[in-house]
Amino acid sequence: MIKLGKADSVFEVIGPIMIGPSSSHTAAAVRIGQITRNLMENPVKRAVVKFHGSFASTGRGHGTDKAIAAGLLGFDPADERIRDALDLADKQGMDIVFENVDLGDDYHPNTARLEVLDTLGNSIVVTASSLGGGTISVVEINGLKIELSGEYDTLITIHKDKPGIVAKATAIIADYDVNISSMKVTRMRRGGQALMAVEMDHALPNEAIEKLNIIADTVRVIPPIY
Amino acid sequence: MNYSTLKELIELAENHDKKIFDIVQMVEAEQDFLSLEEVWDKMETSWRVMSHSIQKGLKNANPSVSGLSGGDAKKLSMSKPIYLSRELSEAVAMALGVAEINACMGKIVACPTAGSCGIVPAALTFAKKKHGYSEKEIISSLFTAAGIGIVCSINASISGAEGGCQAECGVAAAMASGALVELAGGSPSMVGDAVAICLTNQMGLVCDPVAGLVEIPCVQRNAGSLMQGILAAEQALAGVKSMIPVDEVIKAMQEVGEALPESLKETGEGGLASTPTGREMAKRLF
Numbered sequence: 001m002i003k004l005g006k007a008d009s010v011f012e013v014i015g016p017i018m019i020g021p022s023s024s025h026t027a028a029a030v031r032i033g034q035i036t037r038n039l040m041e042n043p044v045k046r047a048v049v050k051f052h053g054s055f056a057s058t059g060r061g062h063g064t065d066k067a068i069a070a071g072l073l074g075f076d077p078a079d080e081r082i083r084d085a086l087d088l089a090d091k092q093g094m095d096i097v098f099e100n101v102d103l104g105d106d107y108h109p110n111t112a113r114l115e116v117l118d119t120l121g122n123s124i125v126v127t128a129s130s131l132g133g134g135t136i137s138v139v140e141i142n143g144l145k146i147e148l149s150g151e152y153d154t155l156i157t158i159h160k161d162k163p164g165i166v167a168k169a170t171a172i173i174a175d176y177d178v179n180i181s182s183m184k185v186t187r188m189r190r191g192g193q194a195l196m197a198v199e200m201d202h203a204l205p206n207e208a209i210e211k212l213n214i215i216a217d218t219v220r221v222i223p224p225i226y
Numbered sequence: 227m228n229y230s231t232l233k234e235l236i237e238l239a240e241n242h243d244k245k246i247f248d249i250v251q252m253v254e255a256e257q258d259f260l261s262l263e264e265v266w267d268k269m270e271t272s273w274r275v276m277s278h279s280i281q282k283g284l285k286n287a288n289p290s291v292s293g294l295s296g297g298d299a300k301k302l303s304m305s306k307p308i309y310l311s312r313e314l315s316e317a318v319a320m321a322l323g324v325a326e327i328n329a330c331m332g333k334i335v336a337c338p339t340a341g342s343c344g345i346v347p348a349a350l351t352f353a354k355k356k357h358g359y360s361e362k363e364i365i366s367s368l369f370t371a372a373g374i375g376i377v378c379s380i381n382a383s384i385s386g387a388e389g390g391c392q393a394e395c396g397v398a399a400a401m402a403s404g405a406l407v408e409l410a411g412g413s414p415s416m417v418g419d420a421v422a423i424c425l426t427n428q429m430g431l432v433c434d435p436v437a438g439l440v441e442i443p444c445v446q447r448n449a450g451s452l453m454q455g456i457l458a459a460e461q462a463l464a465g466v467k468s469m470i471p472v473d474e475v476i477k478a479m480q481e482v483g484e485a486l487p488e489s490l491k492e493t494g495e496g497g498l499a500s501t502p503t504g505r506e507m508a509k510r511l512f
């Protein structure tokens with residue numbers, strides 16, 4: 001059963017301001033597109049979007065396809081262009097294909113997997129779920145398990161797993177007086193590709209990002225999504 | 227200062243000699259480290275979007291993406307009312323209209339959810355027209371509504387998938403009824419009675435969207451729930467009390483929500499969704 005968080009702000013019960021029809025199938029889908037776009041350094045060129053569960057069965061009727069495209073274009077959930085997002089993506093030369101898949105029972109019933117290529121040929125695979133009320137969670141990046149709400153300033157690093165990297169990175173963050181609200185580290189296997197996601201209460205200054213760039217192969221800093 | 231039940235919210239208001247909306251706004255500012263003005267400005271933005279969605283909804287003739295809904299608000303607003311007063315009939319058209327705008331991918335404010343987005347804006351616009359309340363009074367009353375929504379979310383649910391439609395349209399109606407009571411000068415405890423009466427009448431409402439889409443019955447539920455909200459406010463303002471205390475009614479709603487089978491909680495497998503016509507529509511669409 002889908003468990004919604006308890007509202008602790010008036011704007012969770014009066015809000016979000018959004019394009020209909022569904023917070024879980026439309027607004028959240030825009031956010032999934034948005035966060036995926038933010039994870040890429042360059043604009044999206046091509047995306048294969050795989051819908052699982054109720055995204056697959058009722059997504060089209062809720063405009064989930066348009067919503068994902070809108071997010072990949074950088075629109076927010078209240079943007080009235082969402083309705084025309086597929087045409088707009090087409091005009092910009094962004095190629096988006098939609099498929100239905102069965103990812104199995106381990107995934108939340110509202111889940112999408114986006115295989116995305118940017119304009120410079122870099123690729124990323126993002127799997128994210130819509131948890132209700134428009135909230136989302138990114139559950140995998142490039143096959144590595146993660147948990148990202150997108151509600152915070154977030155630092156993502158992709159690096160080769162070796163001792164000390166995580167400690168170094170958190171030390172750099174602490175040096176700049178930025179508070180960490182959550183953190184998750186995963187790796188394929190010992191010494192393989194590893195992923196670190198840190199959600200923070202504030203944005204990191206550029207100087208800190210430069211230092212992080214020295215220790216990790218890929219460093220992405222993404223702002224909170226709308 | 228904080229609250230998690232209506233009893234606490236009502237007592238805070240009474241003890242500080244304030245309205246419920248004052249308390250809700252103050253708590254919000256305190257918790258989010260914002261000034262009262264900043265919180266106010268955000269709410270004002272929501273109200274602008276709500277008003278805009280009402281205007282668009284009354285004129286909307288577009289069908290939804292699926293074609294299952296659209297145009298009913300316009301029908302009602304163009305026809306001469308037979309049983310309802312002109313004002314009430316227009317209010318119903320507004321509730322339908324906002325829900326239709328939602329269904330055709332227009333901009334709305336989820337309140338508390340997208341499916342139930344027409345109820346609070348229609349109730350407040352109706353009250354504003356009928357009694358000439360100022361924008362300031364209306365925006366204040368949105369805080370009353372929000373406080374009620376927060377309490378329901380803490381002690382029950384505001385999600386159809388978790389608690390059935392009583393949690394979405396039911397709570398929206400309760401939010402509207404409390405706001406209407408404070409707008410008309412009712413006391414904090416009258417707000418509690420309005421919420422209790424309103425939820426009493428919505429108890430057990432199931433979530434059974436045809437083809438899983440937020441259209442049938444959602445658009446109509448906005449109209450029906452608006453009337454429940456107005457009905458409860460009218461009674462509470464006349465001094466009618468709920469014999470069951472409001473927080474117990476909310477708990478009961480939670481229990482009923484848990485007891486509802488999954489088929490009646492947004493799965494699109496029971497109720498209207500599983501009627502022969504409902505199934506036929508789902509088959510045609512997907």
Ligand code: SF4
Pocket residue numbers: 339341342385386387390391392394395432433434435439440441443444447492
């Ligand atoms: S029937 Fe279900 S989806 Fe429709 S408004 Fe009610 S709770 Fe929401």
